[in-house]
Amino acid sequence: MPIALQSDGAELVAEVDRGRLMAHIETIAVGPRANVENHAAALAAANHADRAFTEAGLRPSRTDVSAVGVTLPVVWVEIPGSGCPAPAATPTYVLTAHYDTVPGSPGADDDASGVAAVLEIARILAGRPLRASVVLAVVPFEELGEQYPGAAALAELLVQDPGRSVQGMVSAEMLGYATQQRDSQGLPGDYLNLLAYEGSDELVADFRSAAAQWVPHFEVQAATFPADTAFINRSDNAAFQERGVPSAFASDGADFRTPYYHSEQDVPADISQEFLVDSARVLLAWLVLSAMREPTC
Numbered sequence: 001m002p003i004a005l006q007s008d009g010a011e012l013v014a015e016v017d018r019g020r021l022m023a024h025i026e027t028i029a030v031g032p033r034a035n036v037e038n039h040a041a042a043l044a045a046a047n048h049a050d051r052a053f054t055e056a057g058l059r060p061s062r063t064d065v066s067a068v069g070v071t072l073p074v075v076w077v078e079i080p081g082s083g084c085p086a087p088a089a090t091p092t093y094v095l096t097a098h099y100d101t102v103p104g105s106p107g108a109d110d111d112a113s114g115v116a117a118v119l120e121i122a123r124i125l126a127g128r129p130l131r132a133s134v135v136l137a138v139v140p141f142e143e144l145g146e147q148y149p150g151a152a153a154l155a156e157l158l159v160q161d162p163g164r165s166v167q168g169m170v171s172a173e174m175l176g177y178a179t180q181q182r183d184s185q186g187l188p189g190d191y192l193n194l195l196a197y198e199g200s201d202e203l204v205a206d207f208r209s210a211a212a213q214w215v216p217h218f219e220v221q222a223a224t225f226p227a228d229t230a231f232i233n234r235s236d237n238a239a240f241q242e243r244g245v246p247s248a249f250a251s252d253g254a255d256f257r258t259p260y261y262h263s264e265q266d267v268p269a270d271i272s273q274e275f276l277v278d279s280a281r282v283l284l285a286w287l288v289l290s291a292m293r294e295p296t297c
Contacts, residue, residue: 012124016121020116028112029107034102072100076138079130092133094170095134096137111173112268131292155245168246168290169237170286171250174252192211195249198225213285236249
C-alpha cells in the first residue's frame with residue numbers, strides 16, 4: 001500500500017533498527033573484502049546483501065562487473081513507484097553503498113556501515129511503494145577509484161532505460177564514526193556530511209528538509225561543490241554525475257574524521273552506533289520525501 005507522506009514518514013524513519021544494522025556490519029566486516037586479494041570475501045558480502053533483500057520480500061537483480069581481472073556483482077533491488085503509469089518514464093531515486101574494501105582493512109565503517117543502511121532501508125520500504133521508484137544497490141570496485149566500475153555499470157543500466165528518469169543518487173559512504181573532539185574537522189565530528197555536485201540543489205534541499213522534519217535532533221551539513229573539487233569525486237556518486245544524474249555522497253568525514261580509515265582497526269567494535277542509526281534515518285527520510293513528491297509524468 002502506498003504510504004501517506006505526513007502520516008507515515010515519521011513512522012518509517014522510526015523503524016530503523018540498531019540491532020539489524022549492527023548484525024549486517026558484524027556479518028560483512030569479519031575481514032578484508034579487497035576486490036582481488038579477498039575476492040571470495042567480497043563475493044560473500046554481495047551474497048549476504050542478496051539474501052537480505054530476498055528475506056525482505058524483494059527480488060534482487062545481479063549485474064556482473066569485471067575489472068582488474070576479477071568479476072563481482074552489483075546486487076540491487078527496485079521498489080517500483082506508483083505515480084507514473086506506462087509509457088511515461090518513471091522518476092527514480094538511487095541509494096548505493098560499496099561492499100569492497102582496501103587490502104588489509106575489515107571495512108566496518110568503510111563501507112559495511114553504508115551497506116547495512118541500504119539493507120535496512122530496503123527492509124523498511126519493501127511493500128510500501130512511493131510515487132517515484134527507489135533503487136537500492138550494493139556495488140563492488142569503489143576502492144579502485146577513478147571510473148568506479150561497479151557504480152558505473154549500475155548508472156549506465158538505469159540511465160539508458162527509456163522507461164525511467166533518474167532524478168537523484170546518493171552514495172552512502174561511511175556512516176559509522178562520530179567524535180566529540182573539537183579538533184575533528186574544526187568542530188565536534190558528530191554530524192553527517194552530504195557533499196553534492198553543483199546543479200544538485202534540489203537534492204541538497206530535500207536532504208536538509210527531510211533531516212529537519214524527521215530526524216530533527218541530528219545535525220546534517222549539506223552543500224554543493226564544483227565538479228573539479230577533488231574530494232567531491234571520492235565515491236560512487238562520480239559515476240552517476242558523469243551520466244548527468246544529480247549526485248552526492250553522505251559520509252561521516254572519512255579520513256578527515258576517523259583515525260581508523262583504511263586500516264586494520266576499522267572494526268565493528270568501533271562503530272558509533274547512535275550516529276549510524278541517525279545517518280540511516282536521514283537517508284531513508286531523503287528517499288521518502290523525494291520519492292513522495294508529485295511526479296511529472
